[in-house]
Amino acid sequence: MGYDLSKRAKLRCMHLLERRDYTEKQLRDKLRLGKTQYPPEIIDEAIAYVKGYRYVDDARYARQYVECMKVKKSRRQIEQELYLRGVERSLVEAAFEESESVPEEELIRGWMEKRHYQPESADEAEKRRMYAFLARKGFSGAAIGRCMKAYDE
CATH class of the missing domain: 1.10.10 (Arc Repressor Mutant, subunit A)
Structure with missing residues (x-):
């Protein structure tokens, strides 16, 4: 048996x-x-x-996941998802070191455009909602602030 x-x-x-x-x-x-x-x-x-047979390789999985998701998600969000999937911290760090990173500000601007954020017509509540949305996506407060300020100008 x-x-x-x-x-x-x-x-x-x-x-x-x-x-x-x-x-x-x-x-x-x-x-x-x-x-x-x-x-x-x-x-x-x-x-x-x-x-x-190397059919399961967490290091390879982390590299592929980072390559695929780096244009859609923040570094923090990718790290968190990989940790939840059981990938060790050292393998995640190595995957990010091997990969060319996309600037955080570029990703933030992409999300702002996708959400049709209009800074000239946005009131304080809408700005707070956009800030909170981007923070939940894992972007740093400093980067969000810089992008929102630059987007306003």
């Missing part, structure tokens, strides 16, 4: 990885919380199997 369960867990991992990349933590969670609940030692064995 143990052999069949082990083989089944490995096949499940391979099936999941056919569609998209997963971090090690995401794959563990999928195996642990799926219909078939695998014991921890079987999960460890299946993860080791796919890692042996």
